[in-house]
Amino acid sequence: LGFGLYCDTLKAGRILVLAPDQKFTPNIRDQLSRSGASVFILDRDREAYLRHLESRFSAMITDPATDTQTAAKLGYEVSRTLMEHVLDQPDLNKIHRGESLVRQVVDLILGRDEAWAALIRLARHDYYTYTHSCNVGLFGLGLLKEQVQEGQDLDVHSYGTALFYHDIGKSEVDLDILNKPGPLDKREEEEMQKHPEQGYQIMVKFDVLTPPARLVVSQHHERCDGSGYPHGVLREDIHSVARVCAIADVFDALTSDRPYRPRISAFSALKAMHQEMVGHFDQPMLARFTRLMAKTFADKASG
Numbered sequence: 001l002g003f004g005l006y007c008d009t010l011k012a013g014r015i016l017v018l019a020p021d022q023k024f025t026p027n028i029r030d031q032l033s034r035s036g037a038s039v040f041i042l043d044r045d046r047e048a049y050l051r052h053l054e055s056r057f058s059a060m061i062t063d064p065a066t067d068t069q070t071a072a073k074l075g076y077e078v079s080r081t082l083m084e085h086v087l088d089q090p091d092l093n094k095i096h097r098g099e100s101l102v103r104q105v106v107d108l109i110l111g112r113d114e115a116w117a118a119l120i121r122l123a124r125h126d127y128y129t130y131t132h133s134c135n136v137g138l139f140g141l142g143l144l145k146e147q148v149q150e151g152q153d154l155d156v157h158s159y160g161t162a163l164f165y166h167d168i169g170k171s172e173v174d175l176d177i178l179n180k181p182g183p184l185d186k187r188e189e190e191e192m193q194k195h196p197e198q199g200y201q202i203m204v205k206f207d208v209l210t211p212p213a214r215l216v217v218s219q220h221h222e223r224c225d226g227s228g229y230p231h232g233v234l235r236e237d238i239h240s241v242a243r244v245c246a247i248a249d250v251f252d253a254l255t256s257d258r259p260y261r262p263r264i265s266a267f268s269a270l271k272a273m274h275q276e277m278v279g280h281f282d283q284p285m286l287a288r289f290t291r292l293m294a295k296t297f298a299d300k301a302s303g
């Protein structure tokens with residue numbers, strides 16, 4: 001693998017179970033997975049680990065023999081790990097790797113019927129910005145896929161990347177504000193509200209995304225009734241994919257744990273979006289999203 005694997009033991013504490021130059025055989029993998037033990041890597045090997053995941057995922061999705069569940073599982077994990085890496089400190093190399101990964105995730109979703117639902121069901125609900133970024137990307141892609149299937153001409157790769165990168169501007173927000181375990185005061189809120197514009201500037205600086213797709217980043221906190229930020233523009237002036245992003249963004253925020261409040265169910269989140277946030281969202285799009293989520297979770301209940 002090029003990096004070591006470690007496990008915790010009762011007697012000897014954390015031990016090396018596979019050296020970087022040792023072959024990772026199916027036998028070792030089965031033993032590790034049967035033991036149920038958590039496997040660790042060294043912090044300094046994060047980059048090597050991530051590169052390994054990226055190349056495994058590329059190989060896997062181009063192989064038609066890979067089952068969709070397995071591809072989705074790896075796709076979700078590699079997306080989270082890479083988004084963590086990008087959001088930590090965006091640079092050209094990381095941003096381009098993220099872009100190419102999202103392309104592959106998009107191809108997986110467009111190419112296989114069951115892939116989107118499989119990815120959505122894997123969604124975690126912690127409060128990390130990188131988990132949130134992936135979830136918003138995936139929720140939004142469900143709507144974009146439907147639009148493409150209906151014949152709309154949409155650059156799903158670029159818009160998909162924009163959904164994953166919608167909060168990239170948070171990489172410039174003070175960590176104390178980002179992780180504050182409670183509501184923000186006025187100054188902190190003003191700082192936080194700069195992230196759509198900061199994200200847009202990062203996209204321009206690194207020349208990522210098409211100009212219309214960059215609007216998804218800069219407009220994802222705008223609301224159809226003009227109550228959003230940074231500019232308070234109305235529905236017709238908000239890009240349609242930014243309106244998709246707003247729905248996916250709020251839905252994921254409500255259904256994920258926050259340092260100061262636990263998550264609520266998908267049903268309660270959709271109910272709140274319909275009844276308590278009247279005028280915020282693109283209504284036909286919200287209705288469509290509600291149907292999509294209902295169908296996905298009803299299938300799960302019956303399956």
Ligand SMILES: [Fe+2]
Nearest residue numbers: 166167220221
């Ligand atoms: Fe945001």
Ligand SMILES: [Fe+2]
Nearest residue numbers: 132166167249
């Ligand atoms: Fe967000």
